[in-house]
Amino acid sequence: MAEQEASGLQVLLSTLQSSQDKDIILNILSVLTNLLPLGTSRRIHYVISKGGSEALLEALATAARAEPPDHGILLPLLRLLARVGQRDRKFGLKVQKAEATDIILSLARRNLGCHLHLTHCLWVLKVCASNVTTGTTLGINGAMELLFKVITPYSKRHVRIVRAAIEALAALLKSKSNSRRAVNRGYLGGLLRLYQDWHHKDVSNNYIYIRRALLLCLKHITNIQLGRETFLGSQGMKILFTSVQDCLPCKTLDPIINTAVQILRKCYPKEPLPVMTVGSSYSFPLPGNAKAESLCERDEGDYESDGEEETEKDLDHEDMESKEEDYDLETDVNKLRSRPVLDWPKEELVQYEAMCQELSHDFQELDSESEEEKSLEDRTESLFSTPSHFIPSATSVKHPNYRWKSQTVTEMGPDPGEKDFKIPRQSWTRREKCRWNLTDEKRDIAEGAQDAVSCEEEDPARSHTLTLRPLPKEAAWYKKMFCPDCEASSNYSPGGDEVANLLEKYQREIPFHSPHFYMARAKCVKSIAGYKDLAFPDFWGHQPPPYSKPMLERKDGVQRDKVLDDIRRLIQPGDVTGRTVFDLDEPSSSSPGAPGCLKFFSEFESGNLRKAIQVREFEYDLIMNADVNTNQHHQWFYFEVRDMKLAVPYRFNIINCEKFNSQFNYGMQLVMYSVKEALQGRPRWFRAGHDICYYRNHYCCSAAAGGSTRGKGYYTLTFSIKFPHKDDVCYLAYHYPYTYSTMMSHLDILESSRNPKKVYWRQQTLCQSLGGNPCPLLTITAMPDSKKRDDLGQFYNRPYVFLMARVHPGESNASWVMKGTLEFLVSSDPIADLLRKCFIFKIVPMLNPDGVINGNHRCSLSGDDLNRQWLTPSSQLHPTIYHAKGLLYYLCSIGRAPLVFCDYHGHSQKNNVFLYGCSIKETLWQAGCMVDTAVITEDVGYRTLPKILDKVAPAFVMNSCSFLVEKSRESTARVVVWKEMGVLRSYTMESTYCGCSHGLYKGLQLGTQELEEMGSKFCLGLLILHLKSLPCSKKVMAQAALLLDLEEEITDRAQRSCSNSNLETDDEPPCGEEIDYNTDSCSDGEGDLELDQEIQECLSWVEGEVEDEGVATEQTCSSKAPRGLYISSQPASDNRSHPLRSTALGVYSGFKSSPA
């Protein structure tokens, strides 16, 4: 049946091609017209698949040859061609093959005088020109001259023709050679004048489509360098900018405004970044002859040439990149198979024995007498204490989605009654002293050098003086805060005793933070710049705000407004101040202290700001510093700003961002810390900033400044901030900062606050970093129950879990997750207790101390991405990686490869928290590999932990996880540990910088509390994994059953995730405004339906005989007579007797069963 129907259509089409009989042709055209009602595509695609385009083109050739041409045939034919052609992707080729370009052009020429005919010809011309090759041919044969003649000079007569002609011209100008021709003939200026005429005279906005089509012409012409230059020379920027200002108040003019803004952005003359060199302000001499410069890997593409082919590459880890190269690894089973073969020299491995002393410790110090006491304590705890005690949970989330049952979880941090964790303010001195003494006793020689105290006592050269940044200056405020009784101290500047004074008076108890410990640690830090200042937030501490903040709703048109503001700098240069107010490279050249001007500062740990330029009174351009020894990786920022006015929105533009997109476009805010707020009892980083967006700007890397990165384009992150206080000192950052000293002092506190009877804690130094900072290695497990053989046996045989974080310094979220993990692991929570009995944890909490200290985003001091060095790390250049890998190798060599390996990261493009793992099968499958995956056996145990986390951790989403082993990830920790050491459960854990798209925190931005919670829930997940996958003693199982109430928890979570299960992973919420990064895009955003509508309008006009556009006096159109018959929407009545009728009906019904 279907075949019959198909053949029916084919008969119809072949008759159309071959017939010379006018009536038959007219009837076929009529049938086709009726079969293909306006506004539908499906049937047209079917006709195309049956050779419809070819048949119509052939019929056109025949009809055009007739002398005189028969417009009764030509008009319906041209309409069909236009409609079929625009949906036929190969139409251009078919036109060329049929040699129809000349026919269409000459038809148009002959009909210049007849509006209706000409309009029809122009429709087809436009459709033909959508193929660039065909468009070029048409251009060579004079199509543009013809069209230009039709559209100029400005006239409102015959608007339909003008519209069709301008649209056809826009299509032709997609061809670069046509654009060049148009510029050379001076058409660009003509188009601009025409646009101005239409803009000024179309007062009631009746001809938006004509104005937009003119802009499309300009948009295509300016894709070539010559076009942009001519556009600038013809005052194009000013003309379009001014016209846009007129259009802004009217919402219906958005299509015009958006297209004009695209052109303005593209033509804005490229400028080099206002820095001497894009290479980092900091350089570090590398050991040996190692290269000092990591060259930029991006595609270059000189911006002075035609930049259409610019490619964007995202260098983020775990993102899609260089897919072509991936196939080797991804499809080669042998390469994929992990091969746990050790190729580390045996004698090299011996050094790591000292890092696994737990395996030889005999615990003679355990006092057997106290065992009874201890077991009693155990019992009481497991019976009476509340489980999950120290799993910090974001119970303070106040949000409609809030459903988390939390009876068993304390509100904020540790229970105040818990002695182990309390570091009372009053006893700072005593506690501190006590701790240091404790460490002194315990310190063994090998570790001594890294301790904060030792660095002060044994090596005074290492320790330097650090000053807390000056506090807000307002004298009256000061006096009130610090010196209520003292009139004379208006020049108060805290430091030394004053700091103690300040802390005594205003420091609030922040769990697991101590300003004194921080100060002590920070003094020993080795930075390239030799920091002398302490940023207030790191010193004072951060307490998470009580509320989670929803993702920021994007304001309609925010990007457009910001871009127009940028373009205004070019149009009205008189408004621009252009004063450098902060310059890391040349401190003397900056002119701070100008009245009403903000002051910036960034020379402190993790700080990153290179230059600040005041653009207008309340607007600043900011430039980030590149990673040390590189000229790229600008993303992380952290700086101080002071002397602000109240209630004024300040606009900041970070103008040298590199990624092609950012979560800042999807609701993410930066974070801010106000010193005045902190001193008033709200010491916290909070999400701030409005009117945030991220877009491509006109800056590029000049040859002189960038060497190999020449021509690279940059992006702007723009945000506005209203500061909470006048004359405050505020800090702004990409994400919640977490410095090296924060981590070191946190470890100090953890060590001193743990219960040494229960928690085995050992802090060693994995190695010194390149910059001379110790990289700590922790060993955490439970103390053995006693020194009896059985208990020691259980202790020695616990499987290892290996955790790492912060190999990428800009990913401070990873540190907050790690903080949660560590606090949970040493807590007195009975679950933690049980977990410690199940595993020995080896943890490297900060793999890249130097990067963190010096404000890098991605790299170490060698300018290398350390997470790309795991295949062959260099002991000289990548010591932390070399030794982390060595330690892992050592564990493998003694048969103790970790059960779970996880490297904590942050992800800048995706929402939620998720894992990347490794699976041969999933990789082959994804690569579309033909290998019979049935014969490859693979343990699917790698999926268990993420499944558990999906149930227990509210921020975690299984759907976001991926288990592919991409070629581009070949040298990451995850893949190397999986492949070389045979660790099945080898993961990267990625935490978003932004928020969650699923689950409990859906629509919320993550705060430090949620990140820390993730860290502790990860521990809970490990315990459940242990219970599920490993043989457990009855005792452990019983304790677990008592503590976990597993079933309930899992069911609870399952129900919750069920209700969200159909929310597929659309990571980026739609944003109202089209985010246009590639201003060279050739898409005009026109749908198929637009031309249909145009035809429909034209037909109703013809039928209604309404000549609303002036009288066509020059000629007579003789073809109107038969149109009723062939245009009618009803089948003509005399079709009844036509021999082809049954076939035609067959065709018709055939559509019903044709494939969609």
Ligand SMILES: [Zn+2]
């Ligand atoms: Zn990372």
